[in-house]
Amino acid sequence: xxxxxxxxxxxxxxxxxxxxxxxxxxxxxxxxxxxxxxxxxxxxxxxxxxxxxxxxxxxxxxxxxxxxxxxxxxxxxxxxxxxxxxxxxxxxxxxxxxxxxxxxxxxxxxxxxxxxxxxxxxxxxxxxxxxxxxxxxxxxxxxxxxxxxxxxxxxxxxxxxxxxxxxxxxxxxxxxxxxxxxxxxxxxxxxxxxxxxxxxxxxxxxxxxxxxxxxxxxxxxxxxxxxxxxxxxxxxxxxxxxxxxxxxxxxxxxxxxxxxxxxxxxxxxxxxxxxxxxxxxxxxxxxxxxxxxxxxxxxxxxxxxxxxxxxxxxxxxxxxxxxxxxxxxxxxxxxxxxxxxxxxxxxxxxxxxxxxxxxxxxxxxxxxxxxxxxxxxxxxxxxxxxxxxxxxxxxxxxxxxxxxxxxxxxxxxxxxxxxxxxxxxxxxxxxxxxxxxxxxxxxxxxxxxxxxxxxxxxxxxxxxxxxxxxxxxxxxxxxxxxxxxxxxxxxxx
Ligand code: ADP
Ligand code: ZN
Numbered sequence: 001x002x003x004x005x006x007x008x009x010x011x012x013x014x015x016x017x018x019x020x021x022x023x024x025x026x027x028x029x030x031x032x033x034x035x036x037x038x039x040x041x042x043x044x045x046x047x048x049x050x051x052x053x054x055x056x057x058x059x060x061x062x063x064x065x066x067x068x069x070x071x072x073x074x075x076x077x078x079x080x081x082x083x084x085x086x087x088x089x090x091x092x093x094x095x096x097x098x099x100x101x102x103x104x105x106x107x108x109x110x111x112x113x114x115x116x117x118x119x120x121x122x123x124x125x126x127x128x129x130x131x132x133x134x135x136x137x138x139x140x141x142x143x144x145x146x147x148x149x150x151x152x153x154x155x156x157x158x159x160x161x162x163x164x165x166x167x168x169x170x171x172x173x174x175x176x177x178x179x180x181x182x183x184x185x186x187x188x189x190x191x192x193x194x195x196x197x198x199x200x201x202x203x204x205x206x207x208x209x210x211x212x213x214x215x216x217x218x219x220x221x222x223x224x225x226x227x228x229x230x231x232x233x234x235x236x237x238x239x240x241x242x243x244x245x246x247x248x249x250x251x252x253x254x255x256x257x258x259x260x261x262x263x264x265x266x267x268x269x270x271x272x273x274x275x276x277x278x279x280x281x282x283x284x285x286x287x288x289x290x291x292x293x294x295x296x297x298x299x300x301x302x303x304x305x306x307x308x309x310x311x312x313x314x315x316x317x318x319x320x321x322x323x324x325x326x327x328x329x330x331x332x333x334x335x336x337x338x339x340x341x342x343x344x345x346x347x348x349x350x351x352x353x354x355x356x357x358x359x360x361x362x363x364x365x366x367x368x369x370x371x372x373x374x375x376x377x378x379x380x381x382x383x384x385x386x387x388x389x390x391x392x393x394x395x396x397x398x399x400x401x402x403x404x405x406x407x408x409x410x411x412x413x414x415x416x417x418x419x420x421x422x423x424x425x426x427x428x429x430x431x432x433x434x435x436x437x438x439x440x441x442x443x444x445x446x447x448x449x450x451x452x453x454x455x456x457x458x459x460x461x462x463x464x465x466x467x468x469x470x471x472x473x474x475x476x477x478x479x480x481x482x483x484x485x486x487x488x489x490x491x492x493x
Pocket of ligand 2: 328332385386401402405
């Protein structure tokens, strides 16, 4: 007994001492941190002198092209660069000029960063990554000095890949929109100077990524600088299948899961989205203490990535709001299934955390080219929600719930007339994005006219199929979610 007590006492004494020491150490660290932070804040960034905080450097990259699924053209396009970095002399003997810079362009999450990393991994080159936004500075000369430092670092580590994400932040068209920030211009100039100054034996390749190639300054994409442009697009069916396989590799899947079917259900998803689907599915399985990921988990994960989580608390939705949502989604569904012959795996009027009152999941028919009729019908599908609202509740009672639909419909109509040369009034024209503006009266009028015309047709089509609209809406009001099989029965297809 006694013995125990002494131990207790002594241990509490020890812990008191220990606590005191730890506590003073903690205070000391906090003070140090504050002091450091203050010092950093007080100095313009260029004078901080810690490269590792501006750029992300790594030597032995373990990412390979085999980790990048799909993107075959992009990989082909970089094959010679790997050979060059591995054995530059072979190329020099033949007087071959290897590009100094490559631009990877395409939507976010399609694997541009991953590709650049894999390029470094394959070539055994150092990978030095940064983002264009790191060079946007208000301090005089800081952006330019950081560029110098970036290339200095790469020279030390060569062979090296410099990766600049969001290159448009520094490489946007100069003088565009009258902004012409002179600091940004200096930074861009410095980048051009560095690239022009590359000598033949400096084994450095600059890879830059952007969502918008057409926004870049012409000087940047001229021969001798970033003269190789590689499109990295959204994955097609097969690529989605490959990407899903990559991200399922280290996860236990139930036998019923057919990843090819999952690929079919995930049109318009990027590689990052697909990786998110597999990850969320795994989390759902773990939450349920399941040993394997089932179709149900994957289904839920797809919904989450597309629409956000289902809202738990739905008490604040009125019956009228529910009814409007049901008819709105039924409107989309009728056009998608009956007019466009698209597959609709799910319609829901459960509100989501992403702010949607409901949603209609549509798997469009994947094709290389769409005809004008198909595009017009697709716009009709987007307008179907608003049209159904007007038919059931009257012109005065339409809601703002269609704003996202209208945005997408407008964009499609705009693309049709300004890029595909499919409008009678504008004729065979195709502009780049900077040349297109709804401020232009001709473009605005033509867009409006197309949308008006399709809206009228959509109203007619839904009126003609009003019994089907009613059937879908009523079923939604009863069960909140309808899947494809139930839809086929309701619509009798
Ligand atoms: P980007 O640079 O184009 O915005 P990232 O390369 O950062 O896209 O992609 C984000 C993540 O998405 C990657 O780390 C990877 O997990 C996944 N991913 C994207 N594309 C692919 C792909 N083609 N194959 C495998 N995974 C991919
Ligand atoms: Zn809608």
